[in-house]
Amino acid sequence: MASTRLNRTLDHALLARDLRRCKAADQAVQDTARRHLVRRMGKMKGLPQKIGQALALNALEEPSDFRSLTEGGTALPLADLLPVLEARWDCRWQDRLAEIDPEGNAASLGQVHRARLLDGRTVAIKVAYPGIREAVRADLANLGLLTKVSSLMLGGVDFDKLRRALIRDLEEELDYAHEADQQREFAARLYPESGVVIPKVVDHLSNDRVLVTEWEQGATIDEAAGWPEAVRFQIGKSLVDHFLTFLFEHGRVHGDPHPGNYRFRRDPTRVILYDFGSVAHVEERRRLALLGLIRATIHRRGDPLPWMVATGFNEDLLEPMRDRLPAVCSVLFEPFLSPAKFDHRHWNRNQRLADILGEDRWNFRLAGPPELLFLVRGLQGLLYYLSRLNTAVSWQILLRPILALLGSKLDTYQLPLRRPGAGYESMARELRVALFRQGQQVVMLKFPAGAVERLEVLMGEELATRLMAEGWNLNEIKTRARASGLMPGDLLHHFDRESDREVKVWLV
Numbered sequence: 252m253a254s255t256r257l258n259r260t261l262d263h264a265l266l267a268r269d270l271r272r273c274k275a276a277d278q279a280v281q282d283t284a285r286r287h288l289v290r291r292m293g294k295m296k297g298l299p300q301k302i303g304q305a306l307a308l309n310a311l312e313e314p315s316d317f318r319s320l321t322e323g324g325t326a327l328p329l330a331d332l333l334p335v336l337e338a339r340w341d342c343r344w345q346d347r348l349a350e351i352d353p354e355g356n357a358a359s360l361g362q363v364h365r366a367r368l369l370d371g372r373t374v375a376i377k378v379a380y381p382g383i384r385e386a387v388r389a390d391l392a393n394l395g396l397l398t399k400v401s402s403l404m405l406g407g408v409d410f411d412k413l414r415r416a417l418i419r420d421l422e423e424e425l426d427y428a429h430e431a432d433q434q435r436e437f438a439a440r441l442y443p444e445s446g447v448v449i450p451k452v453v454d455h456l457s458n459d460r461v462l463v464t465e466w467e468q469g470a471t472i473d474e475a476a477g478w479p480e481a482v483r484f485q486i487g488k489s490l491v492d493h494f495l496t497f498l499f500e501h502g503r504v505h506g507d508p509h510p511g512n513y514r515f516r517r518d519p520t521r522v523i524l525y526d527f528g529s530v531a532h533v534e535e536r537r538r539l540a541l542l543g544l545i546r547a548t549i550h551r552r553g554d555p556l557p558w559m560v561a562t563g564f565n566e567d568l569l570e571p572m573r574d575r576l577p578a579v580c581s582v583l584f585e586p587f588l589s590p591a592k593f594d595h596r597h598w599n600r601n602q603r604l605a606d607i608l609g610e611d612r613w614n615f616r617l618a619g620p621p622e623l624l625f626l627v628r629g630l631q632g633l634l635y636y637l638s639r640l641n642t643a644v645s646w647q648i649l650l651r652p653i654l655a656l657l658g659s660k661l662d663t664y665q666l667p668l669r670r671p672g673a674g675y676e677s678m679a680r681e682l683r684v685a686l687f688r689q690g691q692q693v694v695m696l697k698f699p700a701g702a703v704e705r706l707e708v709l710m711g712e713e714l715a716t717r718l719m720a721e722g723w724n725l726n727e728i729k730t731r732a733r734a735s736g737l738m739p740g741d742l743l744h745h746f747d748r749e750s751d752r753e754v755k756v757w758l759v
Contacts, residue, residue, distance in 0.1 A: 424528035446489030469514025508632020531625035554674035563620030578736035606733035679758035687753035
């Protein structure tokens with residue numbers, strides 16, 4: 252045990268060295284260090300590989316060196332795992348299996364092999380790595396060395412909160428009996444039209460170190476990305492619908508959405524979900540508060556602060572930015588604000604939030620409850636798949652049945668009392684663009700206030716080009732509008748003496 256921890260500590264030190272080299276000025280050194288980092292994470296398995304899998308999602312549709320960690324890695328020889336099987340089954344493996352594929356698919360905490368039962372069924376057998384519990388304990392003991400790696404994954408979070416959340420999550424993932432229970436629960440809650448498939452657990456062969464499920468075959472996300480648009484849209488719709496339904500109705504979020512855990516079918520369209528070791532549990536009061544916050548943002552009604560505090564945010568950290576919270580929520584929940592299909596690739600949420608919050612963005616990140624880390628990871632995975640599928644769906648329309656089901660609970664939800672403050676009503680509702688000739692208005696265009704993000708498009712290429720030539724920076728105008736929290740006020744007022752033409756843009 253001491254030797255295992257010592258070796259693990261050495262691996263962590265080498266991991267930290269590779270990470271430092273990833274920041275080198277020389278691009279060739281960076282590329283080499285990143286490859287070494289990925290290779291070491293895959294070899295160490297456990298917590299380092301799980302962090303690498305999360306990093307793979309950060310790149311969204313862009314290629315990532317960390318993607319190799321989501322599709323296995325170096326598998327252990329089957330001979331190393333058979334003793335675990337036989338010890339947990341208390342018999343020879345031949346007494347339970349007709350055959351087992353010697354080529355396994357390596358994951359972070361265990362390894363999966365395809366096999367055939369004596370009754371002819373094809374199954375997937377996941378076996379925990381020998382010594383993985385000791386390796387994870389060593390990871391947790393040396394977690395400080397992984398701080399920088401985790402900061403890459405989540406950026407700006409309270410690392411102590413992250414550490415506690417990771418410990419709880421890993422303790423659950425190491426128990427395959429617990430994972431089997433969660434997999435059965437997810438399967439039982441699916442409705443027939445969901446378009447989601449969850450492999451059935453083979454109960455009599457599953458225990459705390461071995462999980463056996465029926466084999467469900469499907470295509471990878473890279474393969475599905477080449478399917479016809481109508482098929483990709485149906486898959487995207489199923490993904491968003493499943494995420495929203497399980498979050499708000501059941502308080503469950505699949506917490507490990509890397510590409511190795513999702514497969515797809517096209518006729519009929521299906522999403523296959525694997526690996527339920529990491530599941531975020533969201534208590535009813537907290538998820539109702541989140542749903543209430545989204546509904547208030549859609550209808551631009553009330554003060555978001557009480558809803559956010561009920562969700563678990565730290566009120567003291569949010570108070571200095573209270574007047575900007577309506578604008579923050581309008582960005583965070585933009586997918587729900589219109590019944591139109593939402594293409595999140597143009598969301599630009601990080602830059603917009605940075606412009607709204609300024610230096611307060613660090614307080615905002617620290618204000619969130621640790622439970623949201625895994626909810627964010629689930630959402631990040633969802634956005635990754637929508638990007639790879641190159642499709643957009645209407646989040647608002649998919650949310651409507653959930654609002655109808657839970658609307659009465661939201662109407663009677665007892666929010667914590669707070670002093671009166673700025674609410675959605677203080678935000679501008681419209682963006683107006685007016686053109687004047689010789690002092691007379693000739694054009695008046697009205698758009699939702701959020702359309703300021705498309706200011707160049709709304710004004711037209713010719714006018715936008717002319718204004719920029721006259722010294723107006725449209726990007727700075729958008730930044731200023733964000734920083735104000737989209738409050739009413741003038742954004743641009745330009746008079747062209749040569750043409751006697753006047754342009755005015757304002758929020759009202």
